[in-house]
Amino acid sequence: MLQSALTVVASRQEFTRTDVLRMAGVSARQMRRWERSGLIEEAVSYDFRQLLALRVLVQLKASKLRPDKIRRALDSVRQKLEGIANPLTDLKLYVDGKRIHARVAGQHLDAESGQLVLAFHDEPGYDTAVMLPRRDEEERAAASRRKQKEAESWFLRGVELEQADGPREKIVDAYRVAIALDPHFSAALVNLGTVYFTQRDLARAEKYYERALEANPNYALAHFNLGNLHDERGEIEQARRHYLAALDIDGNYADAHYNLALLYQNSRETMKAVRHWRTYLKIDPGSQWAEAARRELNRLIASTVVPGRRAR
Numbered sequence: 631m632l633q634s635a636l637t638v639v640a641s642r643q644e645f646t647r648t649d650v651l652r653m654a655g656v657s658a659r660q661m662r663r664w665e666r667s668g669l670i671e672e673a674v675s676y677d678f679r680q681l682l683a684l685r686v687l688v689q690l691k692a693s694k695l696r697p698d699k700i701r702r703a704l705d706s707v708r709q710k711l712e713g714i715a716n717p718l719t720d721l722k723l724y725v726d727g728k729r730i731h732a733r734v735a736g737q738h739l740d741a742e743s744g745q746l747v748l749a750f751h752d753e754p755g756y757d758t759a760v761m762l763p764r765r766d767e768e769e770r771a772a773a774s775r776r777k778q779k780e781a782e783s784w785f786l787r788g789v790e791l792e793q794a795d796g797p798r799e800k801i802v803d804a805y806r807v808a809i810a811l812d813p814h815f816s817a818a819l820v821n822l823g824t825v826y827f828t829q830r831d832l833a834r835a836e837k838y839y840e841r842a843l844e845a846n847p848n849y850a851l852a853h854f855n856l857g858n859l860h861d862e863r864g865e866i867e868q869a870r871r872h873y874l875a876a877l878d879i880d881g882n883y884a885d886a887h888y889n890l891a892l893l894y895q896n897s898r899e900t901m902k903a904v905r906h907w908r909t910y911l912k913i914d915p916g917s918q919w920a921e922a923a924r925r926e927l928n929r930l931i932a933s934t935v936v937p938g939r940r941a942r
Contacts, residue, residue, distance in 0.1 A: 645676045648851075653817045654684045655846050658880040660691075667697040669704070683718035693725040703730040781811035785818045792821075801825055814845040820852050832859055850879040854886050861893065869893060884914040888923060895926065904930050 645653070651661060665672045669687060673680070690700050707717040717723065721732045729740055788804030791797070805822040808815055823838030836859055842852040857872035870893055876886040891906035907927040914920060 645681060647674065647676070650676045650681050650684055652820070652849075652851050653681060654688055655816060655849065656684065656688060657848060657850065658882055663697060667701055669697060669701055679716075679719050683716060686718045686723060690723070690725065690730065693728075695725065695728065695730070700730065707732055777811045781808045781815055781818070784808040784811065785815065785821075788818070788821060792825075798825065798829070816842040816846040816849050816852065819845060820849070820855060824855060827855070827859060832863065835859055848879050850876040850883055850886070853879070854883065854889075857886070857889060861889065866893065866897065882913050884910055884917075887913065888919060891923070891926070895930065900930055900934055904934075 647661075650656075651658060661670070664670045664687060670680070670684060676684075687700070704717045707721065708714055711721075714721065717732065723730055723732050725731070731740060784804050785808040788801050788808065791801045791804060802822065802825055805818050805825070808818040809822065812818070819838045819842035823835045823842065826832075826838065827835035836856070839852050839856045839859065842849055843856075846852070853872045853876040857869045857876065860866075860868035860872065870890070873886045873890045873893065876883050877890070880886075887906045887910040891903045891910060894900075894903035894906065904927060907923050907930070910923050911920060911927070
């Protein structure tokens with residue numbers, strides 16, 4: 631159960647829930663919190679605008695803003711500005727101190743209060759003490775944004791080539807360019823690692839999975855795929871450690887429960903295997919793997935039943 635690239639449907643870019651979590655670097659637990667807070671809608675598949683909205687939320691969270699404060703600011707903007715369906719994608723938002731500001735037609739609006747604010751800059755990165763933009767920082771920030779956008783473009787090109795069964799060399803090149811533009815692009819690092827894994831180049835695959843974890847230590851998918859890699863080598867303890875690390879990050883990671891159940895079952899740790907089979911079936915009862923999981927669970931339960939003595 632190796633996991634890698636995004637799902638691209640027809641000519642539209644549609645991403646699964648697992649895909650957008652990976653691309654945005656968000657845990658499933660954090661995603662559920664935002665959904666409960668009304669900051670993002672729960673869905674089975676997501677388009678690129680929804681992915682962008684999630685990335686903006688990640689940036690707002692990095693400023694240590696509470697979800698309720700973010701929600702109040704977004705609700706306020708919707709009420710005060712007509713035609714704004716989703717401020718996360720329809721407006722340019724930035725944080726100044728502990729306040730969310732929105733740039734609207736050249737004006738700067740305090741999102742929560744709705745009041746115009748005096749601003750000598752278009753976004754953070756300016757020296758307001760002298761009221762003049764720090765051009766060097768502005769240019770570096772603009773260059774960084776261009777590189778990030780180009781990296782994402784190359785990443786999506788690699789994904790599309792994978793989905794179309796394109797030439798392996800072009801797939802590798804696309805991911806390598808994305809990583810060259812953004813060395814901390816964890817999704818590109820994992821996908822390139824998976825390309826090498828499928829080619830049985832486990833040493834290179836391991837290198838890129840490890841780099842993905844260096845870029846994002848809370849990346850459950852990187853731990854999961856490293857677990858698969860060590861399992862493939864017969865390195866059971868390392869595999870177990872990475873599967874458990876993936877579950878520490880996301881306790882509902884169904885595939886990690888599945889693979890751990892198999893690992894414990896093969897190690898004759900029956901009760902642990904039973905626990906993970908049961909958890910897997912609670913999370914993912916209708917998938918193509920569920921029938922195999924039920925079969926293994928029933929077999930394990932049957933093997934542990936000790937028949938009693940017949941009454942005489």
